[in-house]
Amino acid sequence: MARLAHQAEVHKLALLLGKPLADLPFLDKLDLRTLRALRERITAVLFDADAELFGRIAAATRLMPGPLSAVIAEKALGPLLCARIAGQLPPDRAVDIAKRLPTAFLADVCLQLDPRRVRELIASMPVARIVDVARELAERKAYIVMGRFVDCLPEPAMRAVLDALRDDEALLRIGLYVEDPAQLDAVIEMLPDARLREMIAIAIAQGAELWADALALINAVGPRPRQRMATIAAGFDDAQIARMLALTQTQNLWGELLMLIAEMPEAECARLARAPGLHDDAVLAALIRATDAGGLWPQLLPLVGHLDPALQQRAAALAERQGGDVLARLDAARADFAAQRGVNLANAARAG
Numbered sequence: 001m002a003r004l005a006h007q008a009e010v011h012k013l014a015l016l017l018g019k020p021l022a023d024l025p026f027l028d029k030l031d032l033r034t035l036r037a038l039r040e041r042i043t044a045v046l047f048d049a050d051a052e053l054f055g056r057i058a059a060a061t062r063l064m065p066g067p068l069s070a071v072i073a074e075k076a077l078g079p080l081l082c083a084r085i086a087g088q089l090p091p092d093r094a095v096d097i098a099k100r101l102p103t104a105f106l107a108d109v110c111l112q113l114d115p116r117r118v119r120e121l122i123a124s125m126p127v128a129r130i131v132d133v134a135r136e137l138a139e140r141k142a143y144i145v146m147g148r149f150v151d152c153l154p155e156p157a158m159r160a161v162l163d164a165l166r167d168d169e170a171l172l173r174i175g176l177y178v179e180d181p182a183q184l185d186a187v188i189e190m191l192p193d194a195r196l197r198e199m200i201a202i203a204i205a206q207g208a209e210l211w212a213d214a215l216a217l218i219n220a221v222g223p224r225p226r227q228r229m230a231t232i233a234a235g236f237d238d239a240q241i242a243r244m245l246a247l248t249q250t251q252n253l254w255g256e257l258l259m260l261i262a263e264m265p266e267a268e269c270a271r272l273a274r275a276p277g278l279h280d281d282a283v284l285a286a287l288i289r290a291t292d293a294g295g296l297w298p299q300l301l302p303l304v305g306h307l308d309p310a311l312q313q314r315a316a317a318l319a320e321r322q323g324g325d326v327l328a329r330l331d332a333a334r335a336d337f338a339a340q341r342g343v344n345l346a347n348a349a350r351a352g
Contacts, residue, residue, distance in 0.1 A: 005220075008147075008177050009035040015111075015144050016042055043114050047084065057081075058088035061097070070100035079105065083112035091124040099129060107136040111145055115152040122152050127160045134161045138170050147177025150187060159190055168198040169206075176213050181220055188225040197232050204236070204244050211247045215256040227263040234268030238275070245277035254290035262299035266306075273306035284311075285318045292319075292326050297333030304334070 010027045014020065016039060027035065057077075061069045073082050086094055086109070098106060110133060115122060122130075130153070137146050153161065165171060171191075178184045188196065203214035218229050236244070248257045261269065277283060291300045304312060320327040 006032050006035065008144075009039065011144055012148070012177070013039050013042070016046075047087070047114060047117060058085050061085075061089065062093060066096045067100060069097050073097060074101055074105050079108035080112050082109050086113065086121060087117045089121075091121045094118075094121045095124050095126070098125065103132045103136050106133050107140065107142070110137060110149070111142060115149045119152050122149070122157075123154050125157075127157045130157045131160050131164045135164060138165055138167065141170070141173075143170065143173040144177045146174045148179060150174065150178045151180045151183050155186070158187065162187070162190055168195055169202045171195070172199045172202060172210070172214060172217070175217050181222070184217075184220065185222045185225050188221060188229070193228075193232055196229055197235075200229065200233050201236070201240065204240055204247065207243075207247050211244075212251050212253055212256070215248075215253055215260065219256055219259045223263075226260070230260045230263035231265055231268060233260060234264045234272060241272065241275050242277050245275060245283070249277075249283050249286060252286065252290070254287045255294040255296060258287075258291065258294075258296050258299040258303075261303055264302075266302070269302050270306040273303055278307075279311060281314065281318060284315050285322070288315065288319050288322060288326065288330070292322070292329060297329060298336070301333050301336075 009032060010021065010024070013027060013035060014024055017024070030038070061072075064072070077085070089097075101109075106129075134146065134149075150158070162171070175184060175187070178187070200214060203210045218226055221229075233244070244257075248254055261272065264272065272278070278287075287300070291297055304315065307315065316327065316330065319330045
């Protein structure tokens, strides 16, 4: 998740500065906290600069009829100045002007806005207008901008946008740039299982960076939506499961996948343990290395518990090759898992 958050911040900063990523290689060397602080500072400078002037312009528009203000906004001021002025206007006045402007122009304004500075205005916008602009931004693949607006949209508008945007790959890519994990949880709750399944399937089919991003996104959400998505992922057919495991091995994403496996129901976890992709020594060795490096033995053991005895012995031998201390940690985790499993079975028996 840290890699995804860092990448998202770099992309947001590049958009804010109007520069291609190739011109900003130094940003990769900054940590996440520094990147966020830098973006906040630049945003403040951009929006606070000439605030008095923009305030006077906003005051002047109150003296003009709405249709005339809309014409001036589109033909004379342009998207950048309109974005700076928007936060200075009373929400009802801003909405009155916005509803007279072309959808494409409003999308241009959104590219220049900091949504957090116009929350009240966004909340006052007619839902149908928000949907129109969302469609336009999606057509432009303006996923960074849309991700930032997710944090500010009221629930009725968000539901309407989700219903209107039928491109599930676009939804996945937008999700990568949502800043508030709680809001991301809320969005996932609004989506039916079929759409979540399609989003994960697209990530598996696309491979490359999208599978890594999808795993990071799933691990960023709360326990309830993560468990839901883990259950959905476990229900894919054998070919998709095989590709999922192959992508994870190729991109060294076992730590991320283990967090997902740990949330799977027992039956699905047992099915995954039978997947041929896990029966390769290179895969098992990589899985053990990632588990030990991330301290993820509790996440691995439910899967190991469903491996057949011969495969468990091979896994133990591979762990021993990586060092006696690795094998010791594996054995300790297996003992803890067996003890916990015994407690759970005893509790279930008593409850029955």
